[in-house]
Amino acid sequence: MSDVSNVRNTLASYLRDRRMRLDPAAFGFSAERRRTAGLRREEVAQRANISPTWYTWLEQGRGGAPSADVLDRIARALMLTNIEREHLFLLGLGRPPEARYRKNDGVTPRLQRVLDALDPTPALIRTATWDVVAWNRASTVMLIDYGALPPQERNILRYIFLDPRAKAAQYDWEEVARFALGAFRVDSARAGAGSEIEPFVAELCRLSPEFSAMWSDHGISGPPGEIVKHIRHPVIGPLAFEYSAFSIDGRPDLSMIVYNPATARDREAIASIMPDQRDRHS
Structure with a gap:
C-alpha cells in the first residue's frame, strides 16, 4: 500500500x-x-x-x-x-493549521513563571497583533513598563511609533521600525486578523506620519533569524542583546520574545538596576 x-x-x-x-x-x-x-x-x-x-x-x-x-x-x-x-x-x-487570531488578555501562571525565571534576561509574550500580554521584571527596566500602561495601550508597534523613548533607545530607529511593521503585517495576516487590526492601523496612521508612510509601502519582513540588537539605555548606556522568538506549545497565537544579554557585562549591568522585590503584573 x-x-x-x-x-x-x-x-x-x-x-x-x-x-x-x-x-x-x-x-x-x-x-x-x-x-x-x-x-x-x-x-x-x-x-x-x-x-x-x-x-x-x-x-x-x-x-x-x-x-x-x-x-x-x-x-x-x-x-x-x-x-x-x-x-x-x-x-x-501534512502540516499544522495556521495560527488563528483570538483576543487574549493574559497568560497562564505557568507561562508567567517561565518569564520570571529568565530574569535578568528581558522577555515578554505577544499576540499575533503584537499586543503584549505578559512580561518579566527585566523587560520592565530595559524596554518599557507595560504594567504602567492601560491594557489597550500595551502594544509593541504603539511603543515604537508613538513613544519618544523608543526613538531615543534605537541607534537606527527607522530600520527597526520598518522591519517591525513588516513583521507585524505578516503575523496579523497569517493569523487572519485583518479586520481586527483595521481600527488600530487607522489610529496609528492618524497619530504617526512615519507609520502612515511605512504602512503605505506595503513592506513585509520575514523572521529575523539570529541577530544582535543594540540599544541605548538612559541609565546604563549601550547594551547588546541576542534576539530570539519562540512559539508556545498549545498557543499558536502567542510568541515569546527573549532579549538575551550578549555579554556578561550586559547581563551584570541589567542586574544592577533591577529591583529586589518581584513585581506583580497587572
Missing part, C-alpha cells in the same frame, strides 16, 4: 472515530433508529456545509486532498479541540 493510501486511510479512520463519539441529540438530531453510535455522515456534512458525497469519500479514503477550509469546517462540525484540530490538519495536509 502506498504512503498516500496509508495517509488517506488514517484520516478516514480518524474522522469516523470522531464522528461516532458525538451525541446526535446534543446537536438537535433524532437519536432513534440508528444502527451505529454518533452522527451520520450526512449530518456532519450538513454541519460543515460541504457535500455529503465529498465527506463520505473522505471517510472512505477516496478523493484528493481536502483543502484547509474544508478541514476547518469539519473540525468545527465535529467539535474538535485545538489539539484534535491540529492532528486533523497533520493527517489531511
Whole structure:
C-alpha cells in the first residue's frame, strides 16, 4: 500500500472515530433508529456545509486532498479541540493549521513563571497583533513598563511609533521600525486578523506620519533569524542583546520574545538596576 493510501486511510479512520463519539441529540438530531453510535455522515456534512458525497469519500479514503477550509469546517462540525484540530490538519495536509487570531488578555501562571525565571534576561509574550500580554521584571527596566500602561495601550508597534523613548533607545530607529511593521503585517495576516487590526492601523496612521508612510509601502519582513540588537539605555548606556522568538506549545497565537544579554557585562549591568522585590503584573 502506498504512503498516500496509508495517509488517506488514517484520516478516514480518524474522522469516523470522531464522528461516532458525538451525541446526535446534543446537536438537535433524532437519536432513534440508528444502527451505529454518533452522527451520520450526512449530518456532519450538513454541519460543515460541504457535500455529503465529498465527506463520505473522505471517510472512505477516496478523493484528493481536502483543502484547509474544508478541514476547518469539519473540525468545527465535529467539535474538535485545538489539539484534535491540529492532528486533523497533520493527517489531511501534512502540516499544522495556521495560527488563528483570538483576543487574549493574559497568560497562564505557568507561562508567567517561565518569564520570571529568565530574569535578568528581558522577555515578554505577544499576540499575533503584537499586543503584549505578559512580561518579566527585566523587560520592565530595559524596554518599557507595560504594567504602567492601560491594557489597550500595551502594544509593541504603539511603543515604537508613538513613544519618544523608543526613538531615543534605537541607534537606527527607522530600520527597526520598518522591519517591525513588516513583521507585524505578516503575523496579523497569517493569523487572519485583518479586520481586527483595521481600527488600530487607522489610529496609528492618524497619530504617526512615519507609520502612515511605512504602512503605505506595503513592506513585509520575514523572521529575523539570529541577530544582535543594540540599544541605548538612559541609565546604563549601550547594551547588546541576542534576539530570539519562540512559539508556545498549545498557543499558536502567542510568541515569546527573549532579549538575551550578549555579554556578561550586559547581563551584570541589567542586574544592577533591577529591583529586589518581584513585581506583580497587572
